[in-house]
Amino acid sequence: MTIPRDPLPVVLITGFLGSGKTTLLNHLLRDPGMADTAVIVNEFGDIAIDHLLVESAIENTVVLQSGCICCTVRGDLVDTLDDLCTKVAQGEVPAFSRIVIETTGLADPAALVRAFLTERTLVARFALRAVVTTVDAVNGAGQLDGFAEARHQAALADILVLTKSDLAPPEAVATLTARLKAINPGAGLVPVVQGAIAPDDLFARVPENPSRTGSDVLAWLNGDAFAGRPGDPRSPHDDGIRAFAVTLDRPVEREALRGWLRSILSLRGDDLLRMKGIVALRGEASPMVVHAVQAVLHPPVRLANWPSEDHTTRIVFITRNMEPEALRNSLEVLATRTAA
Known part of the structure; x- marks a missing residue:
């Protein structure tokens, strides 16, 4: 398998059940700026990728009309990434320059973050760029109250995407926003409606991890x-x-x-x-x-x-x-x- 000269950036999209991950991901996949992106989801059925976007399927991998590659987690994440990169090397799917991984709604993202920091086969080839967490403005407060996973998803985020803010009362949105800032003051917080945010706008909100120059x-x-x-x-x-x-x-x-x-x-x-x-x-x-x-x-x-x-x-x-x-x-x- 060919090892890239520079580690490929990875963006992790997490969020509790019903918080809008699917809507956000579908919107991102329609953008031409995602054409050289590989998207890894847990199950195609769970994530509900719009079938109109699908162009062809190759053994657990589909190439979307936008040019994105999308595949399911098979076995574990290391196996999935290895399989995907092998297909690129063999010319079965297009090359990519970024990876987006969508988690299940009940996932604690800490396990995936640790994998990208400790698994040798991942460290050599990939660099975790950002954790993006979707939070539902209508139900988010109750989810934060009731589930440790939702709290940890918010605490580990680099970007908090506040969804359905158009459906919640303004005072509820303000209270939830204040609570999220209390849990994770350093994260960027951006409200979206129907997942409508451009990839460049979303990913540009996360500064690069510091290099030796320290510019960021x-x-x-x-x-x-x-x-x-x-x-x-x-x-x-x-x-x-x-x-x-x-x-x-x-x-x-x-x-x-x-x-x-x-x-x-x-x-x-x-x-x-x-x-x-x-x-x-x-x-x-x-x-x-x-x-x-x-x-x-x-x-x-x-x-x-x-x-x-x-x-x-x-x-x-x-x-x-x-x-x-x-x-x-x-x-x-x-x-x-x-x-x-």
Whole structure:
């Protein structure tokens, strides 16, 4: 199987049952901008791809009139991706430059996120670009109340797509919007009607993961969205999910940082839904970018330069049943030990 020179970007579309994933996906697939996209769904029958879009079928894979490739998950995700790429290499289906994966309504996306960070065969060929979560403005509040999966889908999102906002009372939309921002302040939130959003508009809302140059790191971190938040959940139903930022005005030793990250991930990894940060290192002119999803740490990225004049360590957290003060104190201890 041919390995691409650069990892192919992957967009994960998730959302609770009836939240509008199908409508959003069908709208995206009609756009010419999706012509070089591979779409992986769980079952064609479940996702209800519009039959008028189907041009031909090849063993669990269909080529749509728009030029998109669409296939079902067979066995597991690794097998499906391997099968799809093999068909491209053999000329059975067109080449693609982006992958969109649709999950089931009851899926916790953390498992798929972990797969793209830990499965060697996936890490070498694919890069998770964004998690897009659809939330139903009519029923979303009740789903967030009743189902942990819905809360985790919202907490892990890079983009929250608010659907059916034209069918819900304005006050209900405003309350749900405030709750989503409390769960995940750093995510972009965009209302849509009948799934109507252009692919370029949707995908452009997610900054690239920071490279060595760090040109996108501030947009990716979006620390201002967390500023001044007390870390208290907006709703008593939200499983103790808290979103907050921790800052530190003193640099830390690189090895001390690694030890702190290992400790947090090993002790509380399941409750660390997401962490992003830019960290000042003692004796080094440029910072380190850290990013973790639950117990999985992305390889830290050392930037060539600070992205702004502010050289403060800033780490944003979305956690479950973790006290903000405990994390702040642990960082203070880390800095104190570094200074000593």
